[in-house]
Amino acid sequence: MKITILSASPRNNGFSFESANYIHSYFKKNNIDSILLDIKNLNIHPCDGCGFCHFHKKCKFQDDFALFFDAINSCDLFFCITPVYFSGPPSQFKKLIDRCQIFWELKYTHNTKPFCLNHNPKSIVILYGGASHHDFQFKSTLDIIDIFYKSINTTIDKTFTFPNTDNIELSNEFLEQFAQTINLHSL
Ligand SMILES: Cc1cc2nc3c(=O)[nH]c(=O)nc-3n(C[C@H](O)[C@H](O)[C@H](O)COP(=O)(O)O)c2cc1C
Numbered sequence: 001m002k003i004t005i006l007s008a009s010p011r012n013n014g015f016s017f018e019s020a021n022y023i024h025s026y027f028k029k030n031n032i033d034s035i036l037l038d039i040k041n042l043n044i045h046p047c048d049g050c051g052f053c054h055f056h057k058k059c060k061f062q063d064d065f066a067l068f069f070d071a072i073n074s075c076d077l078f079f080c081i082t083p084v085y086f087s088g089p090p091s092q093f094k095k096l097i098d099r100c101q102i103f104w105e106l107k108y109t110h111n112t113k114p115f116c117l118n119h120n121p122k123s124i125v126i127l128y129g130g131a132s133h134h135d136f137q138f139k140s141t142l143d144i145i146d147i148f149y150k151s152i153n154t155t156i157d158k159t160f161t162f163p164n165t166d167n168i169e170l171s172n173e174f175l176e177q178f179a180q181t182i183n184l185h186s187l
Contacts, residue, residue: 003027003034004075004121006068008082008093010040015128015165016081022175023079026184035071039092042067047098053105057112065099072152077187078123080145083130083165087140097144100151122157123149124182130166137163158182 005024009016020036027034042064052060059065072078082089089097106112125145129137138161149156160182168174179185 001032001077002075003032003077003079004071005034005036005079006039006081007036008039008080008089008096009128010090010092011083012040013170014083015162015170016083016126018170018175019126019178020079020081022179023184026179035075037068037071039090039096042092042096044068044092044095044099046095047101053102054109057106057110059099059102061099065096068096072121072154073119075121078121078154079126080123081126081128082141082145083128084138084141087136089141089144094144097148100148103151103153120153120155123154125156125159126182127159127161128165129161129163131163132167133163137161 003023005020007017007020011017017038017040020038024034024036044065045061045063050060052058082093085091088094125142127138127141131137142159146156162178
């Protein structure tokens with residue numbers, strides 16, 4: 001089994017990164033192949049809607065999007081861990097999502113099957129929000145992740161939401177409880 005973990009927060013040592021790191025260390029300790037992609041270390045140019053991929057079956061930008069492409073292509077399980085910013089994903093994550101336009105073009109314009117369109121990895125989505133829980137806190141972010149997943153042919157297996165992070169201490173106890181909540185040890 002191969003695991004890809006995306007930490008989609010631009011913040012150093014916040015909830016997304018620390019929980020991604022916890023999951024990554026757990027799999028490494030158990031000799032399970034796992035890669036941690038940290039959005040703040042990825043150099044991803046935003047899509048400018050130029051239409052290049054519509055005509056050329058590839059993107060004109062050559063950057064760290066290729067790392068995501070390879071990691072998602074080869075994994076069986078994808079952890080997507082993101083905070084909510086103004087009800088949506090942080091802009092650093094949205095840049096990556098918008099670059100997935102290449103997959104729509106490959107599928108619907110060029111009728112070709114890129115990588116994971118044959119592959120369909122499962123995914124666990126983990127969302128953090130600083131505000132105390134309210135009904136629509138995670139809705140828009142999940143709507144965006146849903147269409148992002150359609151582009152990469154991934155299905156959401158489980159979603160876990162953690163509100164109120166701005167009032168919670170990010171401690172070892174939190175991370176141990178987090179691991180229990182997502183059932184990490186029985187994956
Ligand atoms: C620009 C910005 C916008 C935010 N917008 C929201 C929001 O709409 N809803 C919410 O619950 N929390 C919001 N927060 C709080 C973050 O979701 C929270 O601090 C979260 O823990 C950050 O994730 P991280 O710890 O992984 O960096 C916002 C934080 C920032 C910096």
